Amino acid sequence: MRILCTNDDGYLATGLSVLARAARELGDVRVVAPDREQSASSHSLTMRLPLRAQRVDDGVYRVDGTPTDCVALAVGELLDWRPDFVLSGVNHGANMGEDVLYSGTVAGAMEATILGIPAVAISYIGSESDRIAGFLPVLTRLISRIVSRDDFPAETLLNVNLPDIPPEEVRGVRVTALARRVYTDSITRATDPRGRPYYWIGGGGVEWSGAEGTDFHAVDNGYVSVTPLHLDLTNHALLSDVEEWGLDG
Numbered sequence: 001m002r003i004l005c006t007n008d009d010g011y012l013a014t015g016l017s018v019l020a021r022a023a024r025e026l027g028d029v030r031v032v033a034p035d036r037e038q039s040a041s042s043h044s045l046t047m048r049l050p051l052r053a054q055r056v057d058d059g060v061y062r063v064d065g066t067p068t069d070c071v072a073l074a075v076g077e078l079l080d081w082r083p084d085f086v087l088s089g090v091n092h093g094a095n096m097g098e099d100v101l102y103s104g105t106v107a108g109a110m111e112a113t114i115l116g117i118p119a120v121a122i123s124y125i126g127s128e129s130d131r132i133a134g135f136l137p138v139l140t141r142l143i144s145r146i147v148s149r150d151d152f153p154a155e156t157l158l159n160v161n162l163p164d165i166p167p168e169e170v171r172g173v174r175v176t177a178l179a180r181r182v183y184t185d186s187i188t189r190a191t192d193p194r195g196r197p198y199y200w201i202g203g204g205g206v207e208w209s210g211a212e213g214t215d216f217h218a219v220d221n222g223y224v225s226v227t228p229l230h231l232d233l234t235n236h237a238l239l240s241d242v243e244e245w246g247l248d249g
Helices: 014-024 067-078 104-114 129-147 215-220 236-243
Strands: 002-006 028-034 053-057 060-063 085-092 119-124 156-162 173-175 180-184 187-191 197-201 205-209 224-230
Touching: 002 014, 002 067, 014 028, 014 085, 014 119, 014 129, 028 067, 053 067, 060 067, 067 104, 085 104, 085 129, 104 119, 104 156, 119 129, 129 156, 129 224, 156 215, 205 215, 215 224
Parallel strands: 002 028, 002 085, 028 060, 085 119, 119 156, 173 224
Antiparallel strands: 053 060, 156 224, 180 205, 187 197
C-alpha cells in the first residue's frame, strides 16, 4: 500500500506526524505538506506564482503552497509512484458542516479524488493539538479498515472527525451527514495606528444545528464521525423544477 499524507496546518504539525505514524503501520508513506499553515485555504490552486518544493527528510517534502498544490505536485512530479490512497490531516480543529467548503484539509483529499485516488480527510475537533497523539490506535484501526476496501466509491472522499474526549472513551464510529453551523460576530473591525480601519475575519461564536445522524451529533455524543462527500454538487432534486422556470426565453 502506497500512501500520501498531507494537511493544511503545515509539515511540522502534530496532527500530520500522528497521521503519518498511523499510515506507516499500513504501507509505504510519503509526506508532502505546506511549509506553513494554510487553514481555510479551501481548494485554492497557486497559478500566478512559482511553487517551490524542498525535501526536508526521507520521504518528506514541504511546499510553499496550498494543500491542493501539495497533492497536485506530489502526484504529478515529486513522487516516484502513484499513491493508492491520500490521507489529509489530522487537522487541528473540526471540519464539520459548512466547514468542508472552506477547509484546506478537505480540499487536499478532494484534489486526490479529482485525480482518481481514494482519499480521506481527518480532523480532531478539540483545541489542544497535543491530545491527537492519543488517537493513534483509533486512527490506525479506522484507516486500516478504510484502505482495505476494494469497493471504495469513485468520485467520493470520506470526511472524518474525532471527538474531543479521551481516546479510550470513544464509543465507536458513526456514518453521518453534514450538520449546519453558523458563525456569529465573526468579523472584527479595528483601527490601525494611523487611524485607518481594518477587518479581521475569524473568532466570534459558533452555533451548530445537527440532528441525530449528523457529524456534529455524532462527535457530541462521543463517536467518530465519517461523512461521505462527493464531487457532484448538483441539486438533482431541483433539476426538473428549475427547468420549468422558463429561463431560455
